[in-house]
Amino acid sequence: xxxxxxxxxxxxxxxxxxxxxxxxxxxxxxxxxxxxxxxxxxxxxxxxxxxxxxxxxxxxxxxxxxxxxxxxxxxxxxxxxxxxxxxxxxxxxxxxxxxxxxxxxxxxxxxxxxxxxxxxxxxxxxxxxxxxxxxxxxxxxxxxxxxxxxxxxxxxxxxxxxxxxxxxxxxxxxxxxxxxxxxxxxxxxxxxxxxxxxxxxxxxxxxxxxxxxxxxxxxxxxxxxxxxxxxxxxxxxxxxxxxxxxxxxxxxxxxxxxxxxxxxxxxxxxxxxxxxxxxxxxxxxxxxxxxxxxxxxxxxxxxxxxxxxxxxxxxxxxxxxxxxxxxxxxxxxxxxxxxxxx
Numbered sequence: 001x002x003x004x005x006x007x008x009x010x011x012x013x014x015x016x017x018x019x020x021x022x023x024x025x026x027x028x029x030x031x032x033x034x035x036x037x038x039x040x041x042x043x044x045x046x047x048x049x050x051x052x053x054x055x056x057x058x059x060x061x062x063x064x065x066x067x068x069x070x071x072x073x074x075x076x077x078x079x080x081x082x083x084x085x086x087x088x089x090x091x092x093x094x095x096x097x098x099x100x101x102x103x104x105x106x107x108x109x110x111x112x113x114x115x116x117x118x119x120x121x122x123x124x125x126x127x128x129x130x131x132x133x134x135x136x137x138x139x140x141x142x143x144x145x146x147x148x149x150x151x152x153x154x155x156x157x158x159x160x161x162x163x164x165x166x167x168x169x170x171x172x173x174x175x176x177x178x179x180x181x182x183x184x185x186x187x188x189x190x191x192x193x194x195x196x197x198x199x200x201x202x203x204x205x206x207x208x209x210x211x212x213x214x215x216x217x218x219x220x221x222x223x224x225x226x227x228x229x230x231x232x233x234x235x236x237x238x239x240x241x242x243x244x245x246x247x248x249x250x251x252x253x254x255x256x257x258x259x260x261x262x263x264x265x266x267x268x269x270x271x272x273x274x275x276x277x278x279x280x281x282x283x284x285x286x287x288x289x290x291x292x293x294x295x296x297x298x299x300x301x302x303x304x305x306x307x308x309x310x311x312x313x314x315x316x317x318x319x320x321x322x323x324x325x326x327x328x329x330x331x332x333x334x335x336x337x338x339x340x341x342x
Contacts, residue, residue, distance in 0.1 A: 003029040003053060005074040006234075009061050009109070010034055010082035014189040015128065017044035019080060019227040020054070026231065029053045031074050033067070035060040039087065043328035044188045062105035064112045071116045078234045079113065079125045081106075084161075087192050088132075088154045092283055095153035102157035103164075110168055117174050125165075125176040126234055131219065131246070131289045133159040133180060141292035144180075144242040151284045162242075169240045177237045179230060182246040182291050185311065186223035187318040191326065195312075198257055199319045200326060202264045205271025212281035214254035217288040221247040222311040225304040232302045246291035247304040259309065263316050 006023055010016040011032030023030050030048075034040050036058055048054040059066045061083045085091065085101040113125055134142040135149030148163075150156040168174045185195040198208050229245045237243060251259070257276055264270055297303050319325065 003027060005029045005076045007031045007076040007079040012040035012044055015184060015223055016082040017188050018223045022227045024053060032056045033059050038330050039190050041328055043325055061109040064108055067112045075121055077122050081127045088152045091152055091154035098153050098157040103160045106161045110164060114172050114174050126230060127165045127176060127178045129158050129162050129178055129180045131180055131182045131291050133162060136286040137288050137290045141290040143292040144244055144295055151286050175239045177233060178242045180244050181226050182219035182221050184223045184226055185220055186315050198260050199316055202274050205273045207275055207277040208257055209277050209279045210253050211285060215252050217250045217252050219246050219250050219290050220308055221304055222306040225306050229302050232300050236300045243296045244291040244293045246293040249308050250290055259312060263313050
């Protein structure tokens with residue numbers, strides 16, 4: 001039986017590369033399209049490079065000619081769109097890059113998909129977005145009909161892309177679904193993100209920087225849980241719908257930090273410099289994100305399965321056993337952003 005083709009954009013990134021591994025294990029042929037930016041890493045897909053059921057194309061999603069050719073050649077039954085600028089601090093420093101990538105490039109991609117979908121082939125687009133579009137959730141949890149109130153340029157750019165999807169489904173009847181997920185963690189995540197940054201610093205006997213007072217609360221979900229949810233939505237999700245994907249488990253950044261120190265104590269000897277260091281807060285920093293994920297549980301029968309402590313233990317072990325991952329990153333970029341030599 002011939003394998004079904006699935007296209008993943010942004011497949012050299014954190015979530016995309018983990019999704020690719022899961023899809024290949026589930027017997028799909030995967031086409032990875034990535035423009036190769038600072039957050040792209042070939043290390044993430046090394047295990048697949050010689051797999052005959054995996055194909056990589058270096059391509060920006062705004063390149064309509066190349067995207068059109070790829071779609072017509074492989075006729076994917078699903079496209080998972082993970083091509084996006086996602087690092088909030090960078091969006092504050094340079095919002096233009098985020099508007100160009102997450103809105104303008106995505107618009108060109110949508111136009112291409114709109115034309116392709118007119119062929120009435122078996123296909124659907126899963127647009128992967130974020131809980132940050134809802135903004136600060138002081139109390140309770142944001143459901144799919146909660147108003148968008150993005151705070152950062154990153155969140156605003158993702159909100160705009162979500163609105164584009166909604167408009168194209170309504171106006172052009174494209175077969176698309178949008179997902180909004182909480183904070184991911186796990187293997188292959190860029191060290192600009194909190195958890196891999198803390199793990200790296202613990203291993204290297206460095207201070208653990210936390211913004212502000214460390215009380216910002218996030219809902220944490222393991223990347224494998226997120227990817228499993230995306231595949232279930234591809235199989236059973238309803239066209240035009242939005243689905244929140246969360247774990248219903250919130251911890252403050254301080255709590256995450258203390259938990260990681262406890263995890264590390266079981267695995268390595270922690271140095272004397274491993275101490276929390278509070279740093280100047282991020283401008284516009286949201287206090288709390290929290291999703292209501294009852295819809296996906298009710299409609300698709302999905303819920304997160306990976307316990308946070310177990311997930312953090314496995315994540316720490318992965319970075320400890322794959323420390324060369326940090327060396328595989330763009331060293332010039334890391335030094336510029338962090339003043340660090342990895």
